[in-house]
Amino acid sequence: MPKVWRQVKSGLVALCVLITLTLVVGVATHLQEIQQLAKTYTLLRYQALEPVTTDKLLEGAIKGMVDALGDPYSTYLDANTYRHLQESVSGSYGGVGLLITLDEKDRRLMVVSPFKGTPAQRAGIKSRDYIVAIDGRDTSGMDLETAANLMQGQPGTKVELTIIPAGENKPRTVTLVREVIKVPTVDGRMLPGHPGIGYISLTMFNEQTAGDLGRQLEELRQQGMQKLILDLRNNPGGALSAAVDVASYFVAQGPVVYIADQKNTEALMARGYAKPLPLVVLVNKGSASAAEIVAGAIKDTGSGVLVGETTFGKGIVQTIYPLSGGTAVKITTHKYLTPAKQDINKKGITPDYVVPMDPQLEQEVLSRAPDLERDVQLKKALEVLGK
Structure with a gap:
C-alpha cells in the first residue's frame, strides 16, 4: 500500500510540474497581451464612468473570445x-x-x-x-x-x-x-387521387422527429402506401442525431454523413431499420443543415430522387458546452460531408430535377401543403414517381 501511495504522489507532483510549466510558457509567450488584458480590466473596473462589476467584465471577456472566431454560428x-x-x-x-x-x-x-x-x-x-x-x-x-x-x-x-x-x-x-x-416535426397523409402515394412533411429536426416519423410511416403503410414524397422544403434543420435517425428510415446501409473536425473524419452509419420504397424528396433554398444531411444521404446513396431548388448550404455543425451559472458557449466544431464526401457548405445540394417556383406562389402553396393544384414541385414529384 505505501508503494501505491508513493506512485500516486509522484504522479500528482509530475502533473503539477507539467501544469506549472505550461502556464509559465503561455505567460512568457503572450506576456504583452496578458499585461494589456490586466490593464484594460483595471481601467474599465475603476475608471469607467458607469460602474461595472468584475462578473460583467469576465462575461464580456468570454464573449469576446468566442466572437474573435469571426463565426456567426459560434457565440x-x-x-x-x-x-x-x-x-x-x-420541442x-x-x-x-x-x-x-x-x-x-x-x-x-x-x-x-x-x-x-x-x-x-x-x-x-x-x-x-x-x-x-x-x-x-x-x-x-x-x-x-x-x-x-x-x-x-x-x-x-x-x-x-x-x-x-x-x-x-x-x-x-x-x-x-x-x-x-x-416546433412542428411530422405531418403526413395519403394523397387523394393518387392511389398508393403517401406524403410526409418534416418541418424541423428535434428530439421528437424520428419517433414521430416512424409512427407516421407505419400508419401510411397500413393505409396502402407504396411510394412516398418526403417534403423537406423550408426545413431549417436541427439536431444532428435526429437527422441520422431520420435518414436511417430511407438509407438501408452505409454512412449517412461524415463528420470532420480539426483532426479526424468519422462516418455516422445508418441504423439498419430502413424499409426502402420509391421515394422523391422535395427541397428548396430554405432546406438547411440537418435537412441537407438527410437530402444528401438519400441522393448520394440512390435511395431516392430530389426535386425542387438548390438547398441553403449550411454544412457545419455546432456543439454546445455548458458553463457555470446556467450559461454556455456554442462553437462550430465540425463540418459534414455527404456519403459521396461532398462539402455542401455555402454551396447547397442541387436536386436531380430543378424546378423553380415563384416566391409568392411558394409562400402560398407551402402554407397549405400539399397543394395538388398549384404546387409545381409536388406535381413534378408525382410525375417522377409515375415513371
Whole structure:
C-alpha cells in the first residue's frame, strides 16, 4: 500500500510540474497581451464612468473570445438565451417561429425559413428575407442569439420586425403576436387521387422527429402506401442525431454523413431499420443543415430522387458546452460531408430535377401543403414517381 501511495504522489507532483510549466510558457509567450488584458480590466473596473462589476467584465471577456472566431454560428449564451435554446430543441418555446442566420457577405440578419403555421409564416416572411430591426432596434452587428432572444417571449405579447424582402430594397414593418411555438416535426397523409402515394412533411429536426416519423410511416403503410414524397422544403434543420435517425428510415446501409473536425473524419452509419420504397424528396433554398444531411444521404446513396431548388448550404455543425451559472458557449466544431464526401457548405445540394417556383406562389402553396393544384414541385414529384 505505501508503494501505491508513493506512485500516486509522484504522479500528482509530475502533473503539477507539467501544469506549472505550461502556464509559465503561455505567460512568457503572450506576456504583452496578458499585461494589456490586466490593464484594460483595471481601467474599465475603476475608471469607467458607469460602474461595472468584475462578473460583467469576465462575461464580456468570454464573449469576446468566442466572437474573435469571426463565426456567426459560434457565440456565448447567457443564461436566458441558453434556456430558450434548450426549450427550442426539446420541442416548444414562446416566439414567432423563425430560424435565422447571418448573411456571409455583409453579416446582416437573414431568415433561413419560417416554421409552418406560425405567426412569421402567416405574416408572409420568407427564406432569405433580411430582418433589419426588432422592436425598432437596429440588427446591424447583432449576434444570432441576441436576435432570437429579442423575438422570443411570453405568448400573447407583441414584437415588431422590420423586414427587407429578398431581392427588394424597400423595408416593411410587421407586428407579430408571440405564440407557444410547438416546433412542428411530422405531418403526413395519403394523397387523394393518387392511389398508393403517401406524403410526409418534416418541418424541423428535434428530439421528437424520428419517433414521430416512424409512427407516421407505419400508419401510411397500413393505409396502402407504396411510394412516398418526403417534403423537406423550408426545413431549417436541427439536431444532428435526429437527422441520422431520420435518414436511417430511407438509407438501408452505409454512412449517412461524415463528420470532420480539426483532426479526424468519422462516418455516422445508418441504423439498419430502413424499409426502402420509391421515394422523391422535395427541397428548396430554405432546406438547411440537418435537412441537407438527410437530402444528401438519400441522393448520394440512390435511395431516392430530389426535386425542387438548390438547398441553403449550411454544412457545419455546432456543439454546445455548458458553463457555470446556467450559461454556455456554442462553437462550430465540425463540418459534414455527404456519403459521396461532398462539402455542401455555402454551396447547397442541387436536386436531380430543378424546378423553380415563384416566391409568392411558394409562400402560398407551402402554407397549405400539399397543394395538388398549384404546387409545381409536388406535381413534378408525382410525375417522377409515375415513371
